[in-house]
Amino acid sequence: MSMFKKTTLALAISALAGGALAQSAPAPAPAPATSPITANITVVNDYRYRGISQSNFQPAIQGGFDYAHESGFYIGNWNSSISWLSDSYSVATSVQKISAPVEMDFYAGFKKELIGPGFASDIGVLQYYYPISGNLDARLNNVAANRNGAGRQATGQSPNTTEAYIAQNFTFGPVTGFVKFSYALTNLFGFYDSKGSYYPDLTVNYDTGVWGLTLNGHVGYQYIANNKPGYDFSYTDYKLGVTKDFGGGLSANISYVGTDAKSVGGTPLYVSPTGNKNWGKDGYLISLTKTF
Numbered sequence: 001m002s003m004f005k006k007t008t009l010a011l012a013i014s015a016l017a018g019g020a021l022a023q024s025a026p027a028p029a030p031a032p033a034t035s036p037i038t039a040n041i042t043v044v045n046d047y048r049y050r051g052i053s054q055s056n057f058q059p060a061i062q063g064g065f066d067y068a069h070e071s072g073f074y075i076g077n078w079n080s081s082i083s084w085l086s087d088s089y090s091v092a093t094s095v096q097k098i099s100a101p102v103e104m105d106f107y108a109g110f111k112k113e114l115i116g117p118g119f120a121s122d123i124g125v126l127q128y129y130y131p132i133s134g135n136l137d138a139r140l141n142n143v144a145a146n147r148n149g150a151g152r153q154a155t156g157q158s159p160n161t162t163e164a165y166i167a168q169n170f171t172f173g174p175v176t177g178f179v180k181f182s183y184a185l186t187n188l189f190g191f192y193d194s195k196g197s198y199y200p201d202l203t204v205n206y207d208t209g210v211w212g213l214t215l216n217g218h219v220g221y222q223y224i225a226n227n228k229p230g231y232d233f234s235y236t237d238y239k240l241g242v243t244k245d246f247g248g249g250l251s252a253n254i255s256y257v258g259t260d261a262k263s264v265g266g267t268p269l270y271v272s273p274t275g276n277k278n279w280g281k282d283g284y285l286i287s288l289t290k291t292f
Contacts, residue, residue: 203218
């Protein structure tokens with residue numbers, strides 16, 4: 001498998017597990033010599049971002065493109081169907097409900113093998129954007145009270161988020177991966193008073209050399225800044241999986257993902273108000289990705 005294919009697979013896989021890519025957003029892969037532009041499309045049974053379901057355990061369709069210049073500069077866009085915003089505000093019955101069916105991520109940065117071949121350093125900025133229709137400020141319960149409780153992510157704060165990130169990719173024979181640190185320059189995904197939240201994570205992939213199979217592992221820690229007493233939204237997420245490369249840019253992945261997201265009084269903090277579902281519970285992901 002070429003170095004380009006290894007990198008493309010690793011980044012596509014990590015996006016599905018980490019998820020705005022929910023999300024983390026797929027870091028752009030180096031473009032092949034024949035073209036500076038690459039594209040991808042994925043179908044998955046549940047969109048998990050940093051371990052938390054963004055689609056209420058329903059299937060999602062995702063896709064995007066990257067432009068990578070030989071200087072190391074890159075820019076890209078990635079999108080996914082979602083439901084978590086509409087679900088979170090669906091309990092408001094006396095006011096207009098909101099609709100936000102899509103997550104759109106825009107990113108740009110610089111990526112270069114500064115240390116040596118297979119060790120690309122990466123720094124950039126990522127904007128998560130959620131096109132919303134309806135009154136975001138509408139909330140049946142008291143907004144001020146929600147800021148200090150379980151409803152901290154549904155107080156009318158904009159979910160649009162800007163993160164800066166720095167990453168170091170590595171290659172040791174059949175082992176590839178990256179360590180990354182993301183820092184929120186704004187409130188994070190609608191959490192009240194959460195500027196300064198951060199997410200360090202590690203992704204490792206092992207090319208078995210057998211039947212085009214690659215083993216995948218991921219662990220990350222989502223720290224939510226300024227947690228209120230008794231309501232700690234910070235958590236660890238993890239993933240173990242295997243990817244099958246069919247050639248021609250087509251790959252499939254099966255992963256087991258989960259989090260240690262906390263509960264208060266028996267109710268999960270990351271919970272759908274419709275059906276009382278724990279969005280951070282362990283589960284399986286099955287996906288099919290095509291890169292162009």
